[in-house]
Amino acid sequence: MDATATTYRTVIGLEVHAQLATSSKMYCRCSASYADAAPNTHVCPVCLGLPGAMPVMNRLAVETVVRTGLALNCEVASDSKMDRKNYVYPDLPKGYQISQYDLPLCGKGALTFDVGGEARTAGITRVHLEEDTGRLVHDQAADGVSSLVDLNRSGVPLMEIVGDPDLESPEEAREYLTALRQILRYIGASSGNMEEGAFRCDANISIRANDGSFIGPKVEIKNLNSFRAVERALRYEEVRQREAAANGDELFQETRGWIDTSGTTVSQRTKEQAHDYRYFPEPDLPPLRMQPADLERLRQALPELPPSRRRRFIEDLGLPDADAAVLTNERTIADIYEDVIAGNDAGFARSAANWIVNDVLGLARSRGLPQDQLPLNASQIRNLVESVEDGKLTARVAKDVLPRVEGDELPIDVAERLNLLSMNDEDSVTTAAQEAIDANPDAVADYLGGKKAAVGRLIGETMKRTGGRATPDAVRGALIAILDKMKT
Numbered sequence: 001m002d003a004t005a006t007t008y009r010t011v012i013g014l015e016v017h018a019q020l021a022t023s024s025k026m027y028c029r030c031s032a033s034y035a036d037a038a039p040n041t042h043v044c045p046v047c048l049g050l051p052g053a054m055p056v057m058n059r060l061a062v063e064t065v066v067r068t069g070l071a072l073n074c075e076v077a078s079d080s081k082m083d084r085k086n087y088v089y090p091d092l093p094k095g096y097q098i099s100q101y102d103l104p105l106c107g108k109g110a111l112t113f114d115v116g117g118e119a120r121t122a123g124i125t126r127v128h129l130e131e132d133t134g135r136l137v138h139d140q141a142a143d144g145v146s147s148l149v150d151l152n153r154s155g156v157p158l159m160e161i162v163g164d165p166d167l168e169s170p171e172e173a174r175e176y177l178t179a180l181r182q183i184l185r186y187i188g189a190s191s192g193n194m195e196e197g198a199f200r201c202d203a204n205i206s207i208r209a210n211d212g213s214f215i216g217p218k219v220e221i222k223n224l225n226s227f228r229a230v231e232r233a234l235r236y237e238e239v240r241q242r243e244a245a246a247n248g249d250e251l252f253q254e255t256r257g258w259i260d261t262s263g264t265t266v267s268q269r270t271k272e273q274a275h276d277y278r279y280f281p282e283p284d285l286p287p288l289r290m291q292p293a294d295l296e297r298l299r300q301a302l303p304e305l306p307p308s309r310r311r312r313f314i315e316d317l318g319l320p321d322a323d324a325a326v327l328t329n330e331r332t333i334a335d336i337y338e339d340v341i342a343g344n345d346a347g348f349a350r351s352a353a354n355w356i357v358n359d360v361l362g363l364a365r366s367r368g369l370p371q372d373q374l375p376l377n378a379s380q381i382r383n384l385v386e387s388v389e390d391g392k393l394t395a396r397v398a399k400d401v402l403p404r405v406e407g408d409e410l411p412i413d414v415a416e417r418l419n420l421l422s423m424n425d426e427d428s429v430t431t432a433a434q435e436a437i438d439a440n441p442d443a444v445a446d447y448l449g450g451k452k453a454a455v456g457r458l459i460g461e462t463m464k465r466t467g468g469r470a471t472p473d474a475v476r477g478a479l480i481a482i483l484d485k486m487k488t
């Protein structure tokens, strides 16, 4: 049997853990930042799990999960509670994690995303609130063999977004994750930074025969720390399971780890070894009741989300799909763009989009700026586009000026300082044209002899003399006027 043909279809569901962008931890007032802090400096009796320490709920964390639920069209629970998830591990000082079991903050929802230009929708099972664990450091102990524990991350607010098994390919899984991360960044719920571990993904994948003759067991893949790893691991696992099924080999319900260097998954534990977490309601925290007025307040405060903003840029401003997608990738970039075009017409909007997408973002990339930052502010970009539209700067000069803009200086002032303003006066352009004609008798002879194309060489020579400050049309006009006089 051919394992790669359409005999089988793939079923994928993703579980995402996202760290919430709060400044303090979930149940205490310790700082939630841990990346740069010295080990075990952001800790207190609560997040150290000392006996008798009482947790206090972080209101912003609860609201952030609810806001995420609203952005994902979830049903928000009117009644919810926290539960203890019991297990023993060195990075979990309490011996349990405060999480949510049967009454999560958010239930059934949906996420719409793009795959190759087609809209796809996948269900969201639930979104719940929990806390992160500490971290084990394996290679820094003095004896060279012991592991160290850093509890700065212990108690950092975490939300788990469980997706329905609606995804049908590794590509879809990747696009789903991209769209989810974009929404979390838009609403300020999480940095979504995968490299720093603020956005982590576990993937469930199984296969089934199209004719219903075979339904494979669910395999969970862990240790996926980049979008690329998610797609590669799922592709590897899809092929492995199809080949096993085609060969009549047995597949197990199991957890497998992704090994990035070898590009393979390896079995970590089977169903028989699955944990029993003995969940029970957290006795130290009251149940949560969502007030309708609070819910309405949070709903009203949600920003416009990327798909709607993208559509608006395309339909109202006439932007090409690709430009609209790039401009709405990050909320701050879309905000700056809207600032730039405020009060201007659609033609200006398209021109500004073009400058930002091609030149300003290009400069940001070459300077290694974070993806939500631009090297120029809105007034500077508006000034750049206006100066070109008004003919004060040629497009070529504007491209040269762009990387030389520093601080709050406007591009037009930079151009003036560098003597790069457009030559709008006819005399200067005519003088440059005359110089080019005097210096290139061969080209002039060719032109006068009937080779009209020779004027191109003269245009180039004149442009050089103006330092790119005259428009090609003005230069051509000046040259033709002189040459026509020479003819007669």
Ligand SMILES: [Zn+2]
Pocket: 025, 028, 029, 030, 042, 043, 044, 045, 046, 047, 048, 155
């Ligand atoms: Zn603490």
